[in-house]
Amino acid sequence: MDPANGTRVQEFILLGFGVGQQKRFWLLVFFTILYVFTLAENVTIIVLVVLDAQLARLPMYILLSNFSWLEMCYVTSTVPRMLFDLASTQGIISFNACFLQFYIFFSLGCIECLFLSAMALDRYLAICHPLRYPQIMSPNFCYALVVTCWVLGFLWHIFPVVLLSNLSFCGPNVIDHFLCDPGPILSLACPPVGNFPVISQIVADTSLILSNFLFVVLSYGAVILTLMKTSSRGSRMKAFSTISFHLLVVMIFYGPVATMYMIPGRESQSEVAKLVTVFYTAVTPFLNPLIYSLRNDQVKEALWRLRKRKMRILRR
Numbered sequence: 529m530d531p532a533n534g535t536r537v538q539e540f541i542l543l544g545f546g547v548g549q550q551k552r553f554w555l556l557v558f559f560t561i562l563y564v565f566t567l568a569e570n571v572t573i574i575v576l577v578v579l580d581a582q583l584a585r586l587p588m589y590i591l592l593s594n595f596s597w598l599e600m601c602y603v604t605s606t607v608p609r610m611l612f613d614l615a616s617t618q619g620i621i622s623f624n625a626c627f628l629q630f631y632i633f634f635s636l637g638c639i640e641c642l643f644l645s646a647m648a649l650d651r652y653l654a655i656c657h658p659l660r661y662p663q664i665m666s667p668n669f670c671y672a673l674v675v676t677c678w679v680l681g682f683l684w685h686i687f688p689v690v691l692l693s694n695l696s697f698c699g700p701n702v703i704d705h706f707l708c709d710p711g712p713i714l715s716l717a718c719p720p721v722g723n724f725p726v727i728s729q730i731v732a733d734t735s736l737i738l739s740n741f742l743f744v745v746l747s748y749g750a751v752i753l754t755l756m757k758t759s760s761r762g763s764r765m766k767a768f769s770t771i772s773f774h775l776l777v778v779m780i781f782y783g784p785v786a787t788m789y790m791i792p793g794r795e796s797q798s799e800v801a802k803l804v805t806v807f808y809t810a811v812t813p814f815l816n817p818l819i820y821s822l823r824n825d826q827v828k829e830a831l832w833r834l835r836k837r838k839m840r841i842l843r844r
Contacts, residue, residue, distance in 0.1 A: 573821065
């Protein structure tokens, strides 16, 4: 395809995992099961918060239910397409569909960064400022925080995605990945690409990731210092148990993201890139509901109340 005569790439080919037919089948089965369980876990959390009056008015669970909805959107932005390619063996995706996936996937990733910061803010106010917490973290404020995360997340990547989509792509059109990731896409752009599109993407990603990660670290640092100074041993252990699961979610999100997009040269290692991307696109959304619900007495009590309510309805 020659850019001089106006011809440009109309579709891309996603190579996927580059394995044989038998391994593709088992990958299809594995990721299908993982996807179904991920949706089921997150739907369960949302239903619990919506149906349980006690959880529905707690700021942490308002944020958690919206976070679960985000996780469902996040995993759906990539995994169904990956399953389709594993089943069809073609991997053809149109130019517009590729950049739409790129935009939605990265926007949802930005929203997840913001949600983790919002949940860190909730824990900071609850533990460091308990007297002011009910007034600050009101339900209205929580919903305003949720809307802000969604709007800002979808606005954040508009300029980089528009900029990258207007580059010249004159062939080849084969992306060595299972999704439309900016690294492999940029490698297909016709020279000279220039530094501005690359720099704009790096700045957009790095500024958001670093600022939110720093906010989370400072928030939980203040929480830990407060617990060490003021809490009794029993309440301290209970609070540490709660925030440890929050910190675990933060680590399994930011660790792979930092490996992929903030360490130079990683994008050239395609197999490593695919493995890391699989972890934070498919595995992390599966683990997060388990982590937040594990050893969570309020969730267990809500499940028990919902079960008793269902039993009473069946007896009538």
